Amino acid sequence: PTLPPLVFHYIPWFGSAATYGMDPYKFLFDCREQYGDLFTFILLGRRMTVALGPKGNNLILGGKLSQVSAEDAYTHLTTPVFGKGVVYDCPNEMLMQQKRMVKFGLSTENFKSYVPLIKKEATDFMNNELKPVAGEWKQAHALHSMAELTILTASATLQGKEVRGKLDKTFARRYEALDGGFTPINFMFPNLPLPSYKKRDKAQREMSEFYQEIIRGRREGGADHDHDMIAALMSSAYRDGTPLSDSDIAHMMIALLMAGQHTSSATSSWTLLHLADRPDVYEELYQEQKEKFGNPDGTFRDLTYEDLKDLPLLDSCIRETLRIHAPIHSIMRKVMSDIPVPTSVAAPAIPEKNASYVIPEGHFVLASPGVAQMDPKVWQDASIWNPHRWVDEKGVASKALAEYDGGDKIDYGYGSVSKGTESPYQPFGAGRHRCIGESFAYLQLQTILATFIRNMEMKLEEPFPKTNYQTMVVLPLPAKISYRLRK
Ligand code: HEM
Incomplete structure (x- = not known):
């Protein structure tokens, strides 16, 4: 499977934590400019795959229960508080x-x-x-x-x-x-x-x-x-x-x-x-x-x-x-099983084969x-x-x-x-x-x-x-x- 483009970063585990954390919208708009509506960035060891635009929102927020989990993305933050x-x-x-x-x-x-x-x-x-x-x-x-x-x-x-x-x-x-x-x-x-x-x-x-x-x-x-x-x-x-x-x-x-x-x-x-x-x-x-x-x-x-x-x-x-x-x-979810990305979200990864991107299990998705x-x-x-x-x-x-x-x-x-x-x-x-x-x-x-x-x-x-x-x-x-x- 072809993975979404990875956002360039200098420090391996740290990734884009500073630029994302300081101004997430600027970071996301800048990445969209460079990589399109689908890309992955590293956030303190987590692989965050972003899908933007109405189609991207739909992919993540309308995702199947077998593919995306909110509890696996949020529980470590929310359970100690709630x-x-x-x-x-x-x-x-x-x-x-x-x-x-x-x-x-x-x-x-x-x-x-x-x-x-x-x-x-x-x-x-x-x-x-x-x-x-x-x-x-x-x-x-x-x-x-x-x-x-x-x-x-x-x-x-x-x-x-x-x-x-x-x-x-x-x-x-x-x-x-x-x-x-x-x-x-x-x-x-x-x-x-x-x-x-x-x-x-x-x-x-x-x-x-x-x-x-x-x-x-x-x-x-x-x-x-x-x-x-x-x-x-x-x-x-x-x-x-x-x-x-x-x-x-x-x-x-x-x-x-x-x-x-x-x-x-x-x-x-x-x-x-x-x-x-x-x-x-x-x-x-x-x-x-x-x-x-x-x-x-x-x-x-x-x-x-x-x-x-x-x-x-x-x-x-x-x-x-x-x-x-x-x-x-x-808005985040953990990916529980591979998600094929429809070509309406991102153009095919390999156009000659019409092969689309896949967001693999273990990534997080971010809308x-x-x-x-x-x-x-x-x-x-x-x-x-x-x-x-x-x-x-x-x-x-x-x-x-x-x-x-x-x-x-x-x-x-x-x-x-x-x-x-x-x-x-x-x-x-x-x-x-x-x-x-x-x-x-x-x-x-x-x-x-x-x-x-x-x-x-x-x-x-x-x-x-x-x-x-x-x-x-x-x-x-x-x-x-x-x-x-x-x-
Ligand atoms: C979920 C925004 C006020 C209770 C959400 C989500 C968003 C949101 C974006 C979706 C989170 C996700 O998909 O991960 C807002 C905004 C508010 C607001 C912008 C005010 C302007 C409230 C209030 C309550 C509330 C007043 C309670 C009375 C909830 C609950 C969920 C939720 C229970 C469901 C979480 C889930 O199903 O995972 N809200 N919220 N929110 N919100 Fe709000």
């Missing part, structure tokens, strides 16, 4: 069932109850932390503020009353310790004799016990917590009738906490930064709020879950932010939807944040984008254009491991942003921040946003 028995520490068939149980907790009925709760948290945060004043610009650190508000809103809703009630210093310390074990370093080196690894393990045990105590408390107290994820998981079971154990539930709650926290706070920070940078769009968003919810006396009526489906511009701002700041830049999302061949002014590209003058999603998705109509609002595995827009991934948190993330982001838009003006008084790739998700480097109360 805990045993769930997600990537069990067979894929069980993860699929766990995802179905989580989806049961992400119901429309629950979502309806979340909108006022998120609005309350966002309003309290504004009044108690940001304290905007009319006629006077104040500044806040975008990412710090949004990280705090994300955990407040996620715990007030999904995580449940007890977690929200116990967001104290102890919880913050445990969270920080767990998070400190969820970094690219931990991915590269699963076990080092470093204090951060010990802290991670201790925090995992404590966090697991914290959730299990809540679960026991609920069993004994028979309290009614119908609308949160712990309640949903406590009432669900595997197909054969086996319920989740207390430790399974605890570990899934930790997994959901970690899955949602950085992705959502990165997205809200980037969105706010772009809005502060574009007062014209911010003003348009204010008009959208006034048109849809404005009362004659200048106040706004409360948002409801149904209303969120009818905010095309706000939706487009989030969607556009996820296009150029997809929080997850690399980077962000590359297709920023491809100038697909998107006009690909690197420019332009929310209007998602709506036409009638306020509906643009036709050009519908065509990217194989001509299917875009399911506007809570759907997305990325349902298929072959698409140039997949910030939530695709296929069997696709995100199930998308609609919750949108609900949370829209409600927070709508609350800010209604009450504050914003501007950016410093250069637009560059990107930090040293973290698990793509974050903005420290930057401050200026804000003041609307008159």
Whole structure:
């Protein structure tokens, strides 16, 4: 079999770790320029084969279970943080069932109850932390503020009353310790004799016990917590009738906490930064709020879950932010059996024989939807944040984008254009491991942003921040946003 082209590197085992780690998108775009959509690079001894573009995304994200495994690529990073028995520490068939149980907790009925709760948290945060004043610009650190508000809103809703009630210093310390074990370093080196690894393990045990105590408390107290994820998981079971154990539930709650926290706070920070940078769009968003919810006396009526489906511009701002700041830049799988590469992904290796490339067992594969999302061949002014590209003058999603998705109509609002595995827009991934948190993330982001838009003006008084790739998700480097109360 013919192997994909190997990216040139100087140091054998180390390979391209430095260039990939410093700026993965630059590295991937540069390699694509030189080698095409299919190539292999060395990452600390691992052979990573990259397949780019919608066809490449499809090859990896739509890969057969017999060919690609997520658990073999991720478990060494995730299991010490989440805990045993769930997600990537069990067979894929069980993860699929766990995802179905989580989806049961992400119901429309629950979502309806979340909108006022998120609005309350966002309003309290504004009044108690940001304290905007009319006629006077104040500044806040975008990412710090949004990280705090994300955990407040996620715990007030999904995580449940007890977690929200116990967001104290102890919880913050445990969270920080767990998070400190969820970094690219931990991915590269699963076990080092470093204090951060010990802290991670201790925090995992404590966090697991914290959730299990809540679960026991609920069993004994028979309290009614119908609308949160712990309640949903406590009432669900595997197909054969086996319920989740207390430790399974605890570990899934930790997994959901970690899955949602950085992705959502990165997205809200980037969105706010772009809005502060574009007062014209911010003003348009204010008009959208006034048109849809404005009362004659200048106040706004409360948002409801149904209303969120009818905010095309706000939706487009989030969607556009996820296009150029997809929080997850690399999606990985371990190759379990040889994968023949279709000639639609890469031209035949030996054209005379029409022989295609093969990605051999033992390699890892890497999909980077962000590359297709920023491809100038697909998107006009690909690197420019332009929310209007998602709506036409009638306020509906643009036709050009519908065509990217194989001509299917875009399911506007809570759907997305990325349902298929072959698409140039997949910030939530695709296929069997696709995100199930998308609609919750949108609900949370829209409600927070709508609350800010209604009450504050914003501007950016410093250069637009560059990107930090040293973290698990793509974050903005420290930057401050200026804000003041609307008159
Ligand atoms: C999977 C992105 C928010 C839970 C994924 C994947 C991506 C992603 C790209 C696919 C990973 C892979 O294929 O290896 C995002 C983004 C978010 C977000 C951009 C916010 C803007 C959330 C939230 C939750 C969540 C809020 C929980 C409530 C999950 C779960 C999976 C997943 C359970 C499935 C993992 C699997 O099947 O292997 N997400 N996510 N995500 N996400 Fe999200």
